[in-house]
Amino acid sequence: MCTVCGCGDKVVIDGREVSHEEAHRLGLAHSHDHGPVGPGEHTHHHHHRHSHPHRHGDLVHDHPHDHHHDHPHDHSHGPHHDHGDPAHAHAHAHGADDHDHTHDHLHYGTGPAGVSVPGMSQARLIEVETSILAKNDAIAASNRRVLRALGVLALNLVSSPGSGKTTLLCRTIEALGDAPLAVIEGDQQTSADADRIRATGARAIQINTGKGCHLDAAMVGHAIDDLRPRPGSYLFIENVGNLVCPAAFDLGEAAKVAILSVTEGEDKPLKYPDMFTAARLAILNKTDLAPHCDVDLDLCEANLRRVNPGIEILRLSARTGEGMPAWLDWLRARLAEAQA
Amino acid sequence: MHEMSLAEGIRSIVLDQARAHGFARVTVLRLEIGRFAGVEKPALDFAFDVVMRGSPAEGARLEMIDLPGQALCYDCAKTVQIADRLDPCPECGGGRLIPQGGDELRIKDMEVL
Numbered sequence: 001m002c003t004v005c006g007c008g009d010k011v012v013i014d015g016r017e018v019s020h021e022e023a024h025r026l027g028l029a030h031s032h033d034h035g036p037v038g039p040g041e042h043t044h045h046h047h048h049r050h051s052h053p054h055r056h057g058d059l060v061h062d063h064p065h066d067h068h069h070d071h072p073h074d075h076s077h078g079p080h081h082d083h084g085d086p087a088h089a090h091a092h093a094h095g096a097d098d099h100d101h102t103h104d105h106l107h108y109g110t111g112p113a114g115v116s117v118p119g120m121s122q123a124r125l126i127e128v129e130t131s132i133l134a135k136n137d138a139i140a141a142s143n144r145r146v147l148r149a150l151g152v153l154a155l156n157l158v159s160s161p162g163s164g165k166t167t168l169l170c171r172t173i174e175a176l177g178d179a180p181l182a183v184i185e186g187d188q189q190t191s192a193d194a195d196r197i198r199a200t201g202a203r204a205i206q207i208n209t210g211k212g213c214h215l216d217a218a219m220v221g222h223a224i225d226d227l228r229p230r231p232g233s234y235l236f237i238e239n240v241g242n243l244v245c246p247a248a249f250d251l252g253e254a255a256k257v258a259i260l261s262v263t264e265g266e267d268k269p270l271k272y273p274d275m276f277t278a279a280r281l282a283i284l285n286k287t288d289l290a291p292h293c294d295v296d297l298d299l300c301e302a303n304l305r306r307v308n309p310g311i312e313i314l315r316l317s318a319r320t321g322e323g324m325p326a327w328l329d330w331l332r333a334r335l336a337e338a339q340a
Numbered sequence: 341m342h343e344m345s346l347a348e349g350i351r352s353i354v355l356d357q358a359r360a361h362g363f364a365r366v367t368v369l370r371l372e373i374g375r376f377a378g379v380e381k382p383a384l385d386f387a388f389d390v391v392m393r394g395s396p397a398e399g400a401r402l403e404m405i406d407l408p409g410q411a412l413c414y415d416c417a418k419t420v421q422i423a424d425r426l427d428p429c430p431e432c433g434g435g436r437l438i439p440q441g442g443d444e445l446r447i448k449d450m451e452v453l
Contacts, residue, residue: 123367123451123452123453124361124363124451124452124453125449125450125451125452126357126361126363126449126450126451126452127448127449128353128357128446128447128448128449128450129446129447129448129449130353130446130447131444131445131446132346132349132350132353132445132446132447133349133445134353134446135349135352270426273425273426274376274378274443277438277439305436306426306435306436307425307426308438309414309436309437309438310414310438
């Protein structure tokens with residue numbers, strides 16, 4: 001479960017569920033009941049209730065067929081198994097052959113020794129000084145090291161749903177031509193966005209967060225492992241459309257780019273300051289619609305600078321291409337920085 | 341922010357600490373919460389009680405320590421304390437401030453048995 005926003009933790013990366021591993025890696029509370037499997041493997045004998053189309057009339061019966069499938073159906077299935085309520089953590093026994101915890105070193109916050117306080121009989125005071133988000137931040141730092149070593153420019157694209165992130169990405173990929181790049185798409189459900197990206201010829205991986213309202217560093221770390229971005233390439237990470245939770249989760253990106261469509265109203269930066277404070281660049285998208293929707297773009301920019309005086313701002317329309325050259329220049333300059 | 345899941349993060353740290361230090365029970369847990377962390381304290385108090393059940397911190401007292409919101413003013417270049425994210429600079433009245441702290445969300449310490 002998300003440590004910030006309460007969302008669920010079932011994650012599917014291109015049809016492969018990774019939630020248990022992630023939950024372990026993050027040390028989150030969860031429970032599961034799969035049988036013993038080989039070291040390091042979560043084979044997941046899913047207790048599916050997924051909606052792929054074999055209907056059996058009114059018969060109620062248990063399906064005898066095993067689901068050791070390769071997920072040929074893209075992400076249309078519902079919850080695989082319940083990650084129980086938050087009150088029970090680690091209800092399962094970790095048998096020696098269950099799964100290999102190679103990620104044990106990712107448990108943070110077990111550091112300093114307890115300090116005993118005089119006069120407190122048996123009681124001890126333990127200095128913790130641990131951020132509640134420390135685990136995510138440590139994984140993000142690891143992602144950042146990997147990306148930096150490769151000279152990859154990773155950008156975390158954040159916005160409300162419907163601001164035009166995917167369209168902007170498609171146009172950007174087309175405009176960048178032969179430049180090597182890859183895309184990580186985050187959505188609660190469907191692979192629709194990754195499909196749109198792949199239609200441009202670019203490599204893309206879809207992360208489905210289930211009930212999750214943001215990507216976290218561990219999900220992105222997995223996606224990087226799968227994608228293996230080429231040295232010196234762009235890596236665009238399209239976060240789940242949400243102006244709140246993704247602000248708190250570092251993914252290891254070089255910068256956050258906040259996309260704000262002109263139809264959303266010029267006061268949005270004031271309503272959701274955290275996201276715009278965390279962003280290096282704000283893109284005012286859909287400027288072709290501005291004349292139709294009584295929006296004051298100068299006021300919008302002033303509001304952006306009020307919550308983040310250092311923010312860079314570009315106005316563009318992904319649909320008409322207006323303003324795209326400045327965005328492409330910005331990208332090339334950041335890529336050069338990433339390789340410096 | 342959603343406090344139920346913040347409590348989940350706290351629980352995970354409590355379990356880590358219990359393994360590392362070998363204690364059975366937490367009696368007091370102190371959190372430092374920045375002014376800009378976006379935490380509803382009564383909601384977190386409630387979530388804490390619920391989520392800690394069955395953990396060493398069940399029944400523990402939760403103490404929340406407020407940390408001030410600090411910001412750098414781009415107009416007078418001073419670091420100032422502000423109560424609200426969108427407040428003007430108390431020194432020069434300027435409106436362009438970038439938070440320099442106040443988004444903390446961390447467990448300071450725990451009293452354990």
